[in-house]
Amino acid sequence: MFRGIVFDLDGTLADSRLDFAAMRTETGCPEGTGLLEFLEHLDSDTERARAHSVIHKYEMQGAERATWIDGAESLCSLLVKRSMPFGLFTRNSREAALLMMESLGIPTPVLVAREDAAAKPDPEGLLHIAGHFELDTAEMLCVGDFRYDLEAAANAGMPSCLFDPTGDSPHAPLADFVINRFDELAQLLFGDSP
Ligand SMILES: [Mg+2]
Known part of the structure; x- marks a missing residue:
């Protein structure tokens, strides 16, 4: 059914325990605004550079x-x-x-990070990964844990799958598929478990 996958990284494949609350406090980013969107709308280059270095510090700590x-x-x-190609599309650096x-x-050989394409929910990264594998976006599945992943998928014409380990994500209505565990994804892709 699907011929390729795009994963989100943080909160989907990897848990870096990013402290978003601390990142918001330290950058001054209000609740409800994406950190990258906040960064983009800062007026001065100095403020932007400072906020960027805060985000970078947390991201590198998280990555470690x-x-x-x-x-x-x-x-x-x-x-x-199973030779199923997959790539990563992340808002991280x-x-x-x-x-x-x-x-x-x-x-995976294919990573689209913050510097490589417009951030999700823009579909640019998904289109890039589909192009890399020479697949149509409609033949692929975008798997992520947040609204941005599902919106990017919709914008790319790619089916989406919400990874919702707690089972109470408010973003479920935006997804074509919802899984609580990864063996459900194996089931969805291949009809069996890992
Ligand atoms: Mg995520």
Whole structure:
């Protein structure tokens, strides 16, 4: 049914325990505004640079202590085994994302990070990954844990799957599929478990 996957990184494959509350306090970003959107709308370059360095500091700390989300590692191994291509599209910096990929050993050659494309919910990164694998967006599945992932998918014409480990995500109505655990994704993709 699907011929390729795009994963979000933070909160989907990896848990870096990013302290968004502390990041908001330290940057002055109000609740309800995305950090990257906040950054973009700051008036002065100095303020932007300062807020950027705060975000970078937290992202790198998070990347260093990141762990696999339960079930994500075996799902990735299954994708490799079944030759199902997958890429990563993240709002994190390339440096932080690479550090996470390296320390966890996430087996994908395709990473679209903050510097590489407009941030989600813009679909640019999804279109890039689909192009890389020479697949149509409609043949792929975008898997993420947040509204931005699902909105980017909708904007790219790509089916979406919400990873909702607690089962109470308010974003579920935006998703084509909802999973609580990764063996459900294996089931959805291949009709079996990892
Ligand atoms: Mg996420």
